[in-house]
Amino acid sequence: MIIEKNSVRLSEDNTPLLQGLKDYSNRHIACFDVPGHVKNKGVKILNDFLGDDVMKMDINSSPYMDNVSKPNGIIKKSQDLLAQAYECDKAFFVTNGTTQAIQTMILSVINPNDKILLPRNIHKSVINALILSGGKPVYIQPEFDEELGISLNVSYLSVKNELEKNNDIKAIFLLNPTYYGACCELEKIISLCKSYSVLVLVDEAHGAHFPFHDDLPPSAMKLKADMAAVSMHKTGGALTQASVLLVNEENIHGEKVSQTLNMLQSTSASYLLMSSIDGARYNLVNKGRLQLSKALNISQYAKYKINKIPGIKVISHKSCNREGMYLLDETKLCINVKNLNITGFKVYDILYQEFDIQLELGDLYNILALISLGTTKGDVDRLIKALDIISKMHKKETILKSASMKQINPIVKMNxxxxxxxxxxxxxxxxxxxxxxxxxxxxxxxxxxxxxxxxxxxxxxxxxxxxxxxxxxxxxxxxxxxxxxxxxxxxx
Structure with a gap:
């Protein structure tokens, strides 16, 4: 596939960094640089465990392999392809997870005492970014589902009300989607914020797959948000800790973002992580639609089957179409187990300990299972069977009353x-x-x-x-x- 962007034609079939790393690792180079394991020669236990190829590709930056701090070779080419795939102006590789991408976003635009509007169900990395920047949080309460015991997303009206009350908001920070898959009216909110000259920063940690299938919610970059932090490792298929920062430059200075990222990111960024982003991008562009169609079909099948199990139900867009859930990422299975009179924490533990099933999380009322690029119907059938067994083991007449999920309404006394x-x-x-x-x-x-x-x-x-x-x-x-x-x- 070849796409034209800004009059420059970039072939999506290329993987400049991944291929460059393969070629470099296969050369017979005598290494007198770091890392100290010297490819597959110095630490046998790692070589035996990880294999020759991984150890040979764990290298440090050099003029021949480009440098993430100021890329002008194969890293730059790979980042340009990534920006093209996500329909934005610039893309940056991030090797310390989306935590680092989020902190870069906020530090790039928020100065001490600047106000930033944000929902309360944010990740801790946002709070830590405010500690680093000195920004003032102005919280919006997301909508809350009492029965499911989960925070949804923010409503358009709640954003509008806060912007009208606070005429000095510098930026807004949004989730697309929430941990449980709930998406707000993002396009409408972005348009509103632009009318107030408020920058839009988006935590899209769980939405790396959004641009690659029409039946998924739209991505932040496609809707012209100013910046988005995307976990390529969560739903995009890259290695754990591999993330990206995406930028539209209409209101953002890309060089300022680059400087901020260089302040936070290691000068020895992992080539294994960065090349996995290159490979994941290639896969999403060329195979993502097919894989995500399969994932969506498996998800629909799983929801149909699980909803037939007594005492258990799965959240869906049809059953939860309300403020705070304008759209739902259907690849996420939020499975409510409250009516089994057992917590989601306990179900999470039982599934792992007794059935060898690893979920994303458990909370008081729910468990969360992700249907991803590599999920198989066989794995889903194991989950369905295990939940059916748990339902029969823990079927009770009473509903869990000793625990209740809360939406915290914080009183902010100090920055x-x-x-x-x-x-x-x-x-x-x-x-x-x-x-x-x-x-x-x-x-x-x-x-x-x-x-x-x-x-x-x-x-x-x-x-x-x-x-x-x-x-x-x-x-x-x-x-x-x-x-x-x-x-x-x-x-x-």
Whole structure:
């Protein structure tokens, strides 16, 4: 396939970085540079485990292999092809995950005390970006489904109301989609924000596949967002930790973005990760439609079968067409197990321990399964059979009442940056009501903060943390790993 963009014809059948890395690794080069394993010669245990090809391709940058900090050779060609595939002006390889891409987006446009509008169900990387930039968060509450116990996406009206109340918003940060697959009216919101001269930054970590099938929600770049951070490893097929940052330059200075990325990214970026982005892009462009058609068909089959299991149901666009879910990524199976009187955390554990099935996450009410490029019908049939067995084992007349999902409405008392650098002390969690929190606390996955630095600790938040602890949720980022105490800002 050959596409014309900006009068330059780029062949999508090329993989400049992947092929260049293969060619370089196959040359009989005497290496006197890093890395110290010297291809397949120095560390036998790694060579035996990973294989000759991987070890030979784990190289460092050189004038002959281009440099991600200032690409002008095979990395640049590969990034240009990526930009073309995602219909944007510029694309940057990112090797420290979408965390780094998100932080680059925010640091590129948000200065100290600039206001940024964002939903509360953001990833912790956004909070950390505010700590680094000094930006002021203005939160929008996403819509919430009480029955499913999940946050959806933001509504157009909620964005409009906040823009009318805050005439000094510098940028908005949106999710496309949420962790559970919910998409907002992104095109309409982007148009609204442009009328207010507000920059649009999009966390598209779970939407790498969107541009490559017409039955999926539209991508942020196609709808002319200013920047998007995309996890190529999540749904695009690249190696874990491989991500990309996409830019439309109408309102964004690409060189500023490049400088910010160079400030955060290693000068020894992994060629294995970067070349996997090149290969994943090639696959999505040339085979993505066929693979995603298969994935969508498997997803429809799975939803039909799982919805017949007593006590279990799968979220779908038809059953959940409302504010905050303008569109749904149908490759995500959000499976509600509340009526089994068992938490999603427990179902997640049972599926892994007793059936060798690995899910994306469990929460109080749900489990999340992803139907991806490589998912087979056989794997889905295993999941269906296992859920049927679990349903019969745990069929109860009562509905889970001891735990309830919450949507936290934070009271922001200090900027995250100011709170991070303030002097702190530890208090018993039970006695911390009305104090200002000094740390992030979240369940991972998905890594959405329950409370963040600078927010008021309320009784509701304390009770919710206790529920999560008693449900064996995997809580992270706090200093006290048992979470009996919590860091608070020291009072003067």
């Amino acid at each position: 995250p940056r100011d709170a991070y650098y303030s002097e702190k002390e530890s208090l018993d969690l039970a006695n911390s009501t009305n104090r200002i929190c000094g740390e992030n606390i979240m369940a991972y996955p998905p890594g959405i903060p329950i409370i963040s630095p600078g927010e008021i600790i309320t009784r509701e938040i304390i009770d919710y943390i206790k529920v999560l602890k008693s449900s064996n949720a995997h809580l992270t980022d706090m200093l006290d790993k048992e979470l009996n105490t919590i860091l608070v800002i020291k009072e003067k």
